[in-house]
Amino acid sequence: MNELTGAVSSSLFYGTALGLMALAFTIIYTVSQVFNFAVGQFMILAALLTTAVRFTGNAVVNDLIAIVLVGAMGSATYLVALRWPETHGASPLTLVIITFGIGIVVEQVAVLAWGSYPLSEAPVLGGHFVLNGNYIPYQGLLLIAVAVVTVTGLGLLQRHTVVGKQLIALGGNRATARYYGINDLALVSVAWAISFAVLAVVGTLYLPLTGVAITTDLSYGVAAFAAAVIGGLGNPAGALSGGIIVAFVTNLTGVYVNPNITDTLTFALLFAFLVFRPGGLTGRAIELLGPRA
Amino acid sequence: MSATPARDTAPPLAVTGLRKSFGGVRVLHNFELTIPARSPGAVAVLGQNGAGKTTLLNLITRLVPADAGRIEVFGHNVLASGARQLAGLGVARTFQSPRLLLDETCLNNVALGARSVRRGRGSAGRDRAGAAAMRRAADALDRVGLGAQAGRVAGTLPFGSRKLVELARALALQPRLLLLDEPAAGLSDLEEGRLAGVLSGLTDAGITLLLIEHRMALVAAVARRVVMMDGGAIVFDGDAAAAIASPLVRERYLGAGFDQVELTKPERSDHQ
Amino acid sequence: MASWIAGWMAREHVRAARTDLAMAVVFAAVAVFTAGHGSAFATTTTINFGLFTLLTASLQVMLGFSNQASLTQAGIYGIGAYVAVYVEMKSGVAMPVALLASLAAGAVAGLLLALPLARLREHILAMGTLAVQVILSEAFIHLPGLTGGVNGEAVPDALINSVPVMVTICACAAGVIMALNHFRISRVGRQVLAVKADETMAASIGINVRLLRLVAVVVSFAVAAGAGCLFTETAGFISPDDFTLTSSLAVLVAVVLGGRSVTWGTLAGAAAYSVLNAETTSLPGLSDLLLGIMLVVVLGYLPSGLTGITLPGRWRR
Numbered sequence: 001m002n003e004l005t006g007a008v009s010s011s012l013f014y015g016t017a018l019g020l021m022a023l024a025f026t027i028i029y030t031v032s033q034v035f036n037f038a039v040g041q042f043m044i045l046a047a048l049l050t051t052a053v054r055f056t057g058n059a060v061v062n063d064l065i066a067i068v069l070v071g072a073m074g075s076a077t078y079l080v081a082l083r084w085p086e087t088h089g090a091s092p093l094t095l096v097i098i099t100f101g102i103g104i105v106v107e108q109v110a111v112l113a114w115g116s117y118p119l120s121e122a123p124v125l126g127g128h129f130v131l132n133g134n135y136i137p138y139q140g141l142l143l144i145a146v147a148v149v150t151v152t153g154l155g156l157l158q159r160h161t162v163v164g165k166q167l168i169a170l171g172g173n174r175a176t177a178r179y180y181g182i183n184d185l186a187l188v189s190v191a192w193a194i195s196f197a198v199l200a201v202v203g204t205l206y207l208p209l210t211g212v213a214i215t216t217d218l219s220y221g222v223a224a225f226a227a228a229v230i231g232g233l234g235n236p237a238g239a240l241s242g243g244i245i246v247a248f249v250t251n252l253t254g255v256y257v258n259p260n261i262t263d264t265l266t267f268a269l270l271f272a273f274l275v276f277r278p279g280g281l282t283g284r285a286i287e288l289l290g291p292r293a
Numbered sequence: 294m295s296a297t298p299a300r301d302t303a304p305p306l307a308v309t310g311l312r313k314s315f316g317g318v319r320v321l322h323n324f325e326l327t328i329p330a331r332s333p334g335a336v337a338v339l340g341q342n343g344a345g346k347t348t349l350l351n352l353i354t355r356l357v358p359a360d361a362g363r364i365e366v367f368g369h370n371v372l373a374s375g376a377r378q379l380a381g382l383g384v385a386r387t388f389q390s391p392r393l394l395l396d397e398t399c400l401n402n403v404a405l406g407a408r409s410v411r412r413g414r415g416s417a418g419r420d421r422a423g424a425a426a427m428r429r430a431a432d433a434l435d436r437v438g439l440g441a442q443a444g445r446v447a448g449t450l451p452f453g454s455r456k457l458v459e460l461a462r463a464l465a466l467q468p469r470l471l472l473l474d475e476p477a478a479g480l481s482d483l484e485e486g487r488l489a490g491v492l493s494g495l496t497d498a499g500i501t502l503l504l505i506e507h508r509m510a511l512v513a514a515v516a517r518r519v520v521m522m523d524g525g526a527i528v529f530d531g532d533a534a535a536a537i538a539s540p541l542v543r544e545r546y547l548g549a550g551f552d553q554v555e556l557t558k559p560e561r562s563d564h565q
Numbered sequence: 566m567a568s569w570i571a572g573w574m575a576r577e578h579v580r581a582a583r584t585d586l587a588m589a590v591v592f593a594a595v596a597v598f599t600a601g602h603g604s605a606f607a608t609t610t611t612i613n614f615g616l617f618t619l620l621t622a623s624l625q626v627m628l629g630f631s632n633q634a635s636l637t638q639a640g641i642y643g644i645g646a647y648v649a650v651y652v653e654m655k656s657g658v659a660m661p662v663a664l665l666a667s668l669a670a671g672a673v674a675g676l677l678l679a680l681p682l683a684r685l686r687e688h689i690l691a692m693g694t695l696a697v698q699v700i701l702s703e704a705f706i707h708l709p710g711l712t713g714g715v716n717g718e719a720v721p722d723a724l725i726n727s728v729p730v731m732v733t734i735c736a737c738a739a740g741v742i743m744a745l746n747h748f749r750i751s752r753v754g755r756q757v758l759a760v761k762a763d764e765t766m767a768a769s770i771g772i773n774v775r776l777l778r779l780v781a782v783v784v785s786f787a788v789a790a791g792a793g794c795l796f797t798e799t800a801g802f803i804s805p806d807d808f809t810l811t812s813s814l815a816v817l818v819a820v821v822l823g824g825r826s827v828t829w830g831t832l833a834g835a836a837a838y839s840v841l842n843a844e845t846t847s848l849p850g851l852s853d854l855l856l857g858i859m860l861v862v863v864l865g866y867l868p869s870g871l872t873g874i875t876l877p878g879r880w881r882r
Contacts, residue, residue, distance in 0.1 A: 380769070
């Protein structure tokens with residue numbers, strides 16, 4: 001029972017974090033048809049900004065500054081590295097590979113700046129309570145609360161504001177949207193900023209629970225992608241549910257079966273969904289399949 | 294390899310109950326069309342844009358899945374196969390907008406078709422080796438009048454000539470049923486006359502022709518049977534003269550002011 | 566007419582033969598210069614260049630010919646390497662046998678993967694191969710019985726910085742590029758390129774699209790795995806770090822950088838990347854940083870590369 005409680009609570013927190021990363025992923029995909037595999041690196045960058053670069057003495061303010069900065073970096077990344085290729089005929093695959101490049105660059109710059117040893121960060125909301133012999137950090141509950149607020153907020157934005165509706169229209173057909181007078185440059189930049197801000201939220205709230213270090217592989221991005229695909233690409237609810245599902249399946253497998261295969265399991269699930277059900281659990285099909293014969 | 298009696302008498306095309314919708318738009322509605330075996334002359338398909346003519350070809354050649362119905366080509370149920378098997382059955386088609394490899398020469402483009410011939414047609418039928426395939430390709434180009442352009446890069450040719458190259462590629466497949474989508478579009482009058490000769494030669498040789506066409510002079514010259522599509526089904530089925538005179542066809546397609554075309558037989562080309 | 570066609574085809578083969586000769590000269594010159602130079606650094610650099618050329622050629626088969634982007638070439642390279650080491654350790658066989666085993670392993674991997682990936686296209690296909698690569702990376706780490714785990718495997722009887730091995734690798738690289746050249750003008754090669762240009766048109770003229778895509782994957786993986794075997798001959802030691810997603814991305818950059826020409830493009834892309842990489846291996850982070858920058862700059866702003874190719878996918882305005 002103790003073990004189960006611990007596994008469930010850590011799955012819940014990891015799932016929320018993964019779900020938010022998948023949400024960030026989905027926002028960009030909905031608007032630009034791009035899979036942004038640099039999510040992991042920017043998430044970690046946000047954490048590093050509060051850990052290694054303390055702008056003020058107040059942890060909450062530091063976090064907010066990091067969120068704003070990383071959000072701005074999101075727009076900048078789009079404008080510098082992706083805008084020109086996108087408007088000059090680059091295919092979605094090309095854009096995806098570019099985001100891999102961006103992630104690698106960010107990672108190496110961070111290593112050059114701060115080294116690759118883990119940095120400790122005091123959580124915003126310290127302390128914990130004990131349940132069945134497990135330490136449940138309050139910061140984890142804060143993360144979940146923030147996630148709920150974020151998702152609700154974005155949903156409202158999408159449904160009830162002009163900007164939100166325009167963002168959805170952009171996802172349909174960029175050229176057509178432009179004919180309707182939608183300023184796609186501004187809007188897509190905003191979407192990237194929002195997406196990266198969400199990543200920064202995860203970085204500042206979740207990573208302190210697990211330790212902050214710039215990783216030397218790209219698997220955070222792949223895990224977020226897996227969660228987004230499994231839940232259903234282009235669907236915010238799908239992103240979150242995908243995150244929770246992946247987290248629970250892999251964590252519980254790690255605890256009760258074999259801790260070495262958790263990542264493999266994530267990627268195997270991704271592969272299986274891409275092959276058999278690319279629309280994910282919520283079923284919206286991706287229309288990039290070849291003919292049957 | 295001798296054909297079985299059943300295949301000899303099987304109709305080249307038998308479409309029954311065919312239905313197709315795109316999203317909420319119903320394009321074909323219980324469409325029926327049969328071309329009986331050994332019927333002479335081509336079958337022309339008329340109709341306004343959006344009547345479903347190209348969709349019909351796409352369904353027959355399996356580029357698009359059908360919602361319901363049955364399509365049989367020489368007795369084979371086509372809906373159980375993929376696009377590739379149709380070439381093996383002896384079906385070839387051209388497209389409204391020619392789909393060629395624009396960086397390759399005309400000869401190489403046509404040779405792609407020649408190299409795919411796989412049915413045993415006489416003792417030489419299975420020969421896909423380079424030189425023989427290239428000869429077949431060159432012959433096909435000659436037949437459509439582009440023999441001299443064989444070495445030219447396809448991308449440098451005008452639209453009409455590209456359509457003829459695509460026709461040559463279809464011919465290189467040695468088809469028994471040839472589906473043509475507006476073969477005369479983009480052709481000059483001279484080229485159209487020559488095309489009429491080529492197509493008449495094909496029907497004389499026993500190849501079944503189904504062509505979508507708007508150029509009534511070509512239709513009159515080549516087609517023995519004319520059907521008109523409207524609202525997803527066939528609303529007229531008769532010969533060319535009757536079609537031009539038909540009030541229904543005039544009202545729904547030709548236009549009331551359509552002048553009677555001089556229905557002269559075109560010059561038959563010497564290269565058959 | 567017949568003689569005209571014969572002359573036509575002969576001219577194409579003559580052109581191909583000229584390219585063959587040029588390739589042979591280039592690689593011979595490289596090998597001779599390296600041997601003459603004599604230093605271990607030169608030999609290692611040339612060996613790395615030759616191996617990387619083989620990997621680039623393997624991806625060229627899948628991507629340049631068949632329009633199937635792969636992010637798993639390094640993983641297959643690893644399969645070839647681990648199989649070779651396993652075979653040599655278990656039975657002490659000579660290198661050619663190990664090479665055959667690696668080639669077979671690559672081909673089998675291609676068969677196993679091409680089937681589930683058959684219906685995928687463009688970036689979804691690439692993501693499928695991405696999943697395969699990361700799974701392979703995990704397998705290399707977490708199957709110590711087969712792979713020595715995260716600490717890797719020592720290679721028995723490896724010939725490090727051996728000039729004969731360097732020459733062999735150069736010869737193989739030249740040979741594979743020549744094979745690509747002749748494949749391009751062969752009947753099957755033309756069908757593969759037709760499928761790449763217009764898949765539905767190709768199917769409508771009777772080309773077996775599924776089979777050709779499968780063959781491209783099998784050949785591509787066999788070549789990559791074979792290169793992995795050659796790699797083990799030169800490295801005293803192999804570990805999962807040699808076969809990561811990052812390495813696969815490097816191969817992709819090389820193909821895109823190379824451009825449209827399957828012969829000179831493969832050579833140019835592999836050479837350009839190898840040179841830049843060799844200059845930065847002093848600091849491993851710098852190498853990766855360079856790769857990241859190249860990915861952004863080459864794919865974003867130089868998509869036609871040095872001789873003119875682009876990644877598959879619909880053009881969007």
